Amino acid sequence: MTRTRESFLPFALPDIDETEVAEVTSVIRSGWLTSGSKATQFESEFAARVGAKYAVAVNSCTAAMHLALEAIGLREGDEIIVPTYTFAATAEVVRYFGARPVLVDVDPVSLCIDPAKAEAAVSPRTRAIIPVHIAGLAAEMDDIRAVAASHDLKVIEDAAHAFPTKYKGRIVGSLSDFTCFSFYATKTLTTGEGGMICTDNEKWANRCRTMCLHGISHQAWNRYTAEGSWYYEIVAPGYKYNMTDIAAAMGLAQLRKAERMRERRAQIAARYTAAFSPLPELEPPPDASAGGLHAWHLYMLRLNLGSLRIDRARFFEELKARKIGASVHFIPLHLHPYYRETFGYKPDDFPVAYREYQREISLPIYSKMGDEDVQDVIDAVTDIVERERLR
Numbered sequence: 001m002t003r004t005r006e007s008f009l010p011f012a013l014p015d016i017d018e019t020e021v022a023e024v025t026s027v028i029r030s031g032w033l034t035s036g037s038k039a040t041q042f043e044s045e046f047a048a049r050v051g052a053k054y055a056v057a058v059n060s061c062t063a064a065m066h067l068a069l070e071a072i073g074l075r076e077g078d079e080i081i082v083p084t085y086t087f088a089a090t091a092e093v094v095r096y097f098g099a100r101p102v103l104v105d106v107d108p109v110s111l112c113i114d115p116a117k118a119e120a121a122v123s124p125r126t127r128a129i130i131p132v133h134i135a136g137l138a139a140e141m142d143d144i145r146a147v148a149a150s151h152d153l154k155v156i157e158d159a160a161h162a163f164p165t166k167y168k169g170r171i172v173g174s175l176s177d178f179t180c181f182s183f184y185a186t187k188t189l190t191t192g193e194g195g196m197i198c199t200d201n202e203k204w205a206n207r208c209r210t211m212c213l214h215g216i217s218h219q220a221w222n223r224y225t226a227e228g229s230w231y232y233e234i235v236a237p238g239y240k241y242n243m244t245d246i247a248a249a250m251g252l253a254q255l256r257k258a259e260r261m262r263e264r265r266a267q268i269a270a271r272y273t274a275a276f277s278p279l280p281e282l283e284p285p286p287d288a289s290a291g292g293l294h295a296w297h298l299y300m301l302r303l304n305l306g307s308l309r310i311d312r313a314r315f316f317e318e319l320k321a322r323k324i325g326a327s328v329h330f331i332p333l334h335l336h337p338y339y340r341e342t343f344g345y346k347p348d349d350f351p352v353a354y355r356e357y358q359r360e361i362s363l364p365i366y367s368k369m370g371d372e373d374v375q376d377v378i379d380a381v382t383d384i385v386e387r388e389r390l391r
Contacts, residue, residue, distance in 0.1 A: 011325035012186040023249035038245035050173025052198035054205035057243035061182030083113040115143035128154035136295030138167035166293035191247035264367035265296035
């Protein structure tokens with residue numbers, strides 16, 4: 001067995017230092033803790049970074065997608081096309097409206113939504129497509145937008161993994177009707193919990209801004225400031241999705257070092273791929289094609305199980321025994337009890353997602369990892385393969 005670490009290497013850690021501490025401390029000392037000038041500044045700077053005209057800061061990517069669907073007027077009985085290979089939030093927001101998430105299979109290489117399968121799933125009830133940029137690699141947006149245009153559908157990108165991702169030279173955030181980002185603790189940019197809605201449509205941006213704070217007219221958000229008024233109007237039954245200034249302050253600090261963090265993730269991914277590519281038992285994830293940029297939120301290694309004596313679950317346990325954290329992304333939605341029982345899905349309904357899920361394992365990749373940490377992961381994976389390969 002390879003050298004065992006003295007301490008456990010977590011699967012993910014945020015890259016936090018004194019810059020975030022200083023920004024958050026400044027907000028706390030100001031006395032204004034909730035949505036205010038910092039949230040507005042974060043919206044402005046983030047919009048500029050991704051090339052969007054408007055950005056609305058919220059408390060999660062789930063909230064962002066919910067508000068985007070509300071803005072397009074989703075109703076009970078409508079349908080939204082969603083890849084089955086994704087996290088719970090992508091489809092559950094559709095169910096909030098009593099609408100149906102129509103699951104489709106994914107591309108076997110990128111694990112992003114298969115545009116041809118998406119088009120085949122379009123019905124008279126379809127209102128939108130939600131592509132997911134898995135691991136930080138952009139989906140085939142030209143094909144997806146072509147499908148949407150030919151059927152008069154909206155495109156709402158689940159970009160929870162995709163800051164800063166580029167597709168054919170364009171940064172994700174300005175490609176579609178809506179782009180929804182996540183700033184959860186494990187993401188490439190974190191506010192602890194948080195999200196952002198980006199759009200070039202002023203009407204939709206204003207609707208999202210109103211609905212993220214109880215449906216209060218967006219002119220009244222500052223009613224507790226010297227410039228505000230006690231008077232406000234509720235124009236619709238909204239939600240409580242606003243981002244606090246405390247979270248936004250952290251986001252501003254993270255935004256300033258986003259490129260450094262991305263570069264470090266890319267370096268780690270390159271080291272992994274160089275080490276694992278020569279091993280036929282392993283299939284490294286694809287990098288972005290020409291003109292693209294992978295955000296490397298995840299490093300999704302796939303095992304060629306026919307060449308190993310152990311399955312994925314045992315491989316996972318072997319990493320854990322070597323004090324290496326790992327995870328699995330994702331258990332496809334159609335395998336979960338709710339979707340099986342509600343819509344009658346079977347495992348083989350989406351064969352690509354089902355097959356690839358069973359051999360995927362996500363390795364640690366985050367900008368706080370040291371070079372020795374990276375080498376420990378490489379050594380552990382290599383040692384397992386050498387011990388467990390079929391001779």
